[in-house]
Amino acid sequence: MTQNPDWSGLPVVVAGLGLSGISAARVLHGLGATVTVVDGGDGAGLRARAAxxxxxxxxxxxxxGATLPESTRLIVTSPGWAPDSPLFTAAEQAGVPVWGDVELAWRLRRPHPETGEPAPWLAVTGTNGKTTTVQMLASILTAAGRRTAAVGNVGVSVLDAVLAEEPYDVLAVELSSYQLHWAPSLRPHSAVVLNLAPDHLDWHGSMEAYAADKGRIYQGNQVACVYNLADPATEALVREADVEEGCRAIGFGLGAPAVSNFGVVDGLLVDRAFVEDRAKNAAEIGAVSDINPPAPHNVTNALAAAALARAYGVDAKAVRDGLRAFRPDAHRIAEVAVVGDVAWVDDSKATNTHAAAASLAAYEPVVWIAGGLAKGATFxxxxxxxxxxxxxxxxxxQDRELIRAALVRHAPDVPVxxxxxxxxxxxAMAEVVRAAASLARPGDTVLLAPACASMDMFTNYGERGDMFAEAVRRLVN
Known part of the structure; x- marks a missing residue:
């Protein structure tokens, strides 16, 4: 398959009839390809989309979803389809390439009318914090006067963004390990891996394969590979990456920054990477108090976003203004209420142990609401x-007993x-909130950070968080 194929009449299979599959099918059909969408499901909703x-x-x-149609020249897959799916095995045997929606979008980028080059991508991945960091980055870029959008797994579809009638100056792109696996040609302007912890191992097969797919985000970086100083695995991925000459490794962390890093000094956010004579100088780019909320893991998200923005050339004032303007999405360490000097916080988005650990580290003492579907995690x-x-x-x-057993081993005096x-x-959530209220004391935080998926009791983490907030409000009233 060539870098820019002749789409007219090209037989293309789209794997999956979800949102990304429908978007890819429409785009490919518009380009003139002969498109067949395959999906292993067959329900009323799918039939309506198919029609x-x-x-x-x-x-x-x-x-x-397993049989490869004859004459297929390309498969464009939805992110959730695992690499060992029979369709892809058949494609490999037939020599048919497999792209994801991100790969397709990367190849369909158009030159900006002013620069003659496609809009650069500032890319973000990691086990946790991707959406918040990408939205912070988009807020900073907007404050700098750039036409931008948060795209990928958040906000605007990446395909819609690259094909927009009014072109973007720069894109803040959230990328999952699934998407990176199927994006061999991706070469961002600059990128960050925020952190690495076991997740989606059933899809990738091993932690090594998961990390390798995350590390693809650094391949071909032009200006900066940004990594987490507190997570050596992210720096290891930078060391392994094949980047353009002159691309720099930029670390971020909560301590005072060394040369070429971002950090915190006396409550100020500091850049010692993109300044003149960085051995002697640093730039103040904001304050911890500019970040909402200023929990430690959210401060690191802000530093990562700032590093990508500065790599792109944004000035310090725009970083500060963008962070001040940013408001996080619901269910991300969101304070619901304070009742009798007890704070109630919704972090329903903390669906794995790494996210829950970051959330728990932001508060003390805590009444912790935890449990759900463990997805193979240990606690x-x-x-x-x-x-x-x-x-x-x-x-x-469903998997509460796994957490109880860990509490018995490591916190036997904590009431459960x-x-x-x-x-x-x-x-269910009303009972949970009543139970938490019986344990809480003035000065405590009741924290919904389940460390598990929600689908055993709720439709999704959003419904879980909404019902938590509603139960707290009823308790208040």
Whole structure:
């Protein structure tokens, strides 16, 4: 497959009839390709989506996601399809390349009318913090007067962004390990891996494969490979990357920064990388108090966003103004209420142990609401690290016993309540909140940071957080 194929009549298979698959099918059909969408499912919702595409002239095959149609020249896959799917095995045997939606978008970029070059990508990945960091970055770029958008797994579709009638100056791009796996040609202007912790190992097969796919984001970087000073695995990925000559390694962390790094000094955010004579000078780019909320892991998100923005050439004032203007999405360490000097915080987005650990580190003492679907995770390291902060724990969900066992081993004196056994939805969350209130004391934080997925009790983490907030409001009233 050439870098820029002749799409007219090209037989292309789109794997998956989700949002990204529908977007890819529409784009490819518009380019003149002969498109067939395949999906192993066959329900009413899928049939409705299929009918819309078929009305455009796109072929759709439901109930069979394994058979490679004859004459296929390219597969464009949705991110969730695992590499060992039978369709891809057949494609490999037939010599048919597989791209993701990000790869397709990268190849379809158009020159900006003013620069003659496509809009550069500032790319973000990591186990946790991607969305917040990308949104912070977009806020900073907007404050600098650039036409930009947060794209990828957040905000605007990456395909829509590269094909927009009014071109963007620069894009802040959130990329998952799934997307990076299927994006061999991606070469960002600058990129960051925020952190690495075990996640999606059932998809990747091993931690080594997961890390390798995350590390793809550094390949071909032009200006800066940004890494987390507190996470040596991210620096190792930088060392392994094949980058353009002159591209620099830039670290970020919560301490005073060494040369070429970003850090914090006396409550100020400091850049010692993109300044003249950085051996002697530094630039103040904001303050911890400019960040909402100023939890430690959110400060590191802000430093990572600032490093990418500065690599792109944004001035210090725009970094500060962009961070001040930023407001996080719901369910990310969001304070719901303060009742009787007890703070109630919704971090339902903390769906794995790494995210929950960062959230727990921001508060003390804590009544911790945890549990749900563990997704193969273990909890000993998380509980051992947080034990000294815990006032109590309220455990919920299918895999609560795994967390209880870790608490018994590492925090045996912490009182534990198991709540909402066999219940789901609002009724369950009301019981959970009552249980947490019985443990909390003035000065405590009740923290919903489940370290687990939500689908055993709730539709998604958003519903879990919404029902938590509603139950807290009822408690207040």
């Amino acid at each position: 819309e595409l078929e009305a455009l002239g796109v072929a759709v095959r439901l109930g069979d 000993d390291e998380l509980v051992a690290g947080a034990a000294g902060r815990l006032r109590g724990a309220v455990l919920i969900g 309540i198991e709540a909402a056994a066999g219940q789901t939805g609002a009724e």
